[in-house]
Amino acid sequence: MRLAVPLENLIDQLIKLPTIGPKTAQRLALYILKLPEEESRQLAEAIITAREKVFPCSACGYLTDVDPCSICRDEKRDGSILCVAEEASDIIAIERTGFRGRYFVLNKDFHLMGDNRLEDLNLKPFVNKLASGEIKEVVLALNPDIDGEVMARFLTGIARQHDVKISRLAHGLPVGGDIEFADEITLRKALEGRKEL
C-alpha cells in the first residue's frame, strides 16, 4: 500500500538517523503529523539552526556556537592537563566525571580500516598546545578498540617530542559489570592493572 508521499518522505529521512529503524521512523513520523503545527516547526527549525550555528571550536575542536568555546574561555580550568578525545560526545561524557582540565577533540570518524588516514587529521592546534609549554600531561581518552590503539601510538609519537607525561584511560571491568561476562581481553587488562589495597 502507498502511504501519503510527504509521510513516506519523512519516514525515509528519519530512517537515515542512527538508532532509528523502520518501525520507529513510522512511529515518529505519525507522531510528528499529530503535533501542533507550531511544535513541528520548532523541531524543524532546531535542526536547521543547530546545523548552521554549531561548529568545532578552533582551539579545542569541541562543538560550540561561540569561538572559542565555553570550556576554552573558562579560566578556572587546569591548563596543565590536556585530554584528547575522538568526538565531542566523549567530552560530554568526560565532563560528567568532574574532570576540569582542557580538551582536544580529533573530530574525525577515523575508521582506520576504511579510507580515513591519520594524515587527514588537523593536529595543528594540538601541536601548538604542546609547543606552548603549558601542558604537563596528555591524557589519551581514546576508545578501547583497534582504531584507538593505532591513534594512541600515533599521538604518543607526536607528544613524545615535548616534555609531557602521556597517559591513557585505564582498561578494566566496568563498574557494576560482571566478571563472568567480561571478555578475556578486558579481564586480562583488569588483572594487569590490578591495584593493591
Add this chain to the structure above:
Amino acid sequence: MRLAVPLENLIDQLIKLPTIGPKTAQRLALYILKLPEEESRQLAEAIITAREKVFPCSACGYLTDVDPCSICRDEKRDGSILCVAEEASDIIAIERTGFRGRYFVLNKDFHLMGDNRLEDLNLKPFVNKLASGEIKEVVLALNPDIDGEVMARFLTGIARQHDVKISRLAHGLPVGGDIEFADEITLRKALEGRKEL
C-alpha cells in the same frame, strides 16, 4: 557543563518525540550536526511538509495528502466490509495482512480514563457509511484493552441500528508466542475461541 545553545535546543526538541530518551536525543543531535547541510535541511523540510500536507481523509480518516485518500479512490476494494480502527498506524498494519475492504479511522487518542469523551469523536462519516446500505459487515479492529472494550460497545450500539454483521478481531495467543508466558486473560480468550481441527 553547558552545551552550545542551539545543540541543547535541538536535544530538547528531540526528547519530546516518543521512544527518544536523553541519550538517544544527544546521539541524534550530534549526528545531525555532522550531516552535510543539504541533508539536515531535507530532514527539516520533510517534517514541515509532512505536517502541512498530510491530513485525515474526509471519507475514512486515513492519513493522506489527496482527498479522498488512495484507499477510498481504489475501486477494487470490497465496499461491503468496513474495518474500524483507532489510528492510521493500525491501518498500515492491517493492510499488510492483505485485507482489502474499506476503513474508518477514529483518529482520536481516546484514553477514556482521561479527558476524552466518546461524544467528541466525529462519527458522522461512519454513520453515513452505515446509512448508505453498502456495508454488510463492520469489523472492529480496536486494541484489546479497556478503552477498546468501551469503544467496541459504543460503536456496536450505533451499528446495531443498521442491518449489518458486527465482528471483532479474535483474541488469542500471538503467533510465535509462548503459552508459558501468556497472561491469563489472553489464555482464557484463546481457550474460549478454540477451533476444532
